[in-house]
Amino acid sequence: MNVFGSVVDRYDTARPGYPPELADAIAGYHGSTPSRVVEIGAGTGKGTEVLVTLAAPVTCIEPDPRMAARLASKFPQAQVLIGTFEQWRPPPGGVPLLACAMAWHWLDPVTRNAKARAALAAGGTLALFGHRYGYADPDQAAAIRTALDALDPTATDRPADWMYHDVLAAGELTDVHVERFRRRLPLTRDAYLALVSTFGPFLTRPPDLQRQGLDALGRLVDDFGGTVTLDLLTTLTLGRAA
Known part of the structure; x- marks a missing residue:
C-alpha cells in the first residue's frame, strides 16, 4: 500500500533514524563485508543510512515513485x-x-519469509529492523493511549519482537536472534504531531478522523508542557540461509 508518498517531505524529516551500532551488529553477524546489499521497501532511506556504511553496493527496492525519487x-x-x-x-x-x-x-x-529465503545466497543474512514507539513517562503513555482509543478502539500495536517471532516461526532461516537498542528522544509538540502524521494507520484514516486525532494529541502535549519524550526501542532481527 503506497500511503507514504503523499507525505514524503514530512516522513523524511519527522521519522527518527537508526542507531549507527546497527551496522556493526549486522556486519558482525554476517562475518565479513557483503559483496552486495538489497533493501526492501527503502522509503526515503532511513534504513539506507545504516546500510551504506557497510561499504558494499546497495540496491534499494521502493514501490512509491515519490519516495524512490527522494531516496535516489x-x-x-x-x-x-x-x-x-x-x-x-x-x-x-x-x-x-x-x-x-x-x-x-x-x-x-504468508510468503515473505519464503521469498526472502529464496532471494538469499547460501549462508546469506536477513536483517530486519524497526522502531517501537513507546513513552518514557507512563502517565504520558496512558493519556495518549486513552486519547487514541477514543478515536479508534480497533487500533492495536504489534509486540516489540514481532519480526523475530515471525522469522523464527516460519522456519526458513537458521541462527535467528534479536538485538535491541534503546534511547530516549524528546520531541516538541510540532515534531511529535509531524511524526504521528506519518504513521500508516494515521494515513489510512479519513481526513476528519486525522484532524480529530492531531487536535486531541496536541492538547495533551500542551498539558504535558509542550514536550513528549519517546522511549524508542529499535529491534534488529537476524537470520541466516542454510
Whole structure:
C-alpha cells in the first residue's frame, strides 16, 4: 500500500533514524563485508543510512515513485528500483545480505519469509529492523493511549519482537536472534504531531478522523508542557540461509 508518498517531505524529516551500532551488529553477524546489499521497501532511506556504511553496493527496492525519487537524491551511490519485493527478481545464486527497515509488515505474511529465503545466497543474512514507539513517562503513555482509543478502539500495536517471532516461526532461516537498542528522544509538540502524521494507520484514516486525532494529541502535549519524550526501542532481527 503506497500511503507514504503523499507525505514524503514530512516522513523524511519527522521519522527518527537508526542507531549507527546497527551496522556493526549486522556486519558482525554476517562475518565479513557483503559483496552486495538489497533493501526492501527503502522509503526515503532511513534504513539506507545504516546500510551504506557497510561499504558494499546497495540496491534499494521502493514501490512509491515519490519516495524512490527522494531516496535516489539522498543516496546517488545506491541503485534504486521502483517496484515491490514481489516484483523484483534476485540474481542467480541470490544475494548475500537482504535487509528491511520498518516495511516487513507490508509484505504478504504468508510468503515473505519464503521469498526472502529464496532471494538469499547460501549462508546469506536477513536483517530486519524497526522502531517501537513507546513513552518514557507512563502517565504520558496512558493519556495518549486513552486519547487514541477514543478515536479508534480497533487500533492495536504489534509486540516489540514481532519480526523475530515471525522469522523464527516460519522456519526458513537458521541462527535467528534479536538485538535491541534503546534511547530516549524528546520531541516538541510540532515534531511529535509531524511524526504521528506519518504513521500508516494515521494515513489510512479519513481526513476528519486525522484532524480529530492531531487536535486531541496536541492538547495533551500542551498539558504535558509542550514536550513528549519517546522511549524508542529499535529491534534488529537476524537470520541466516542454510
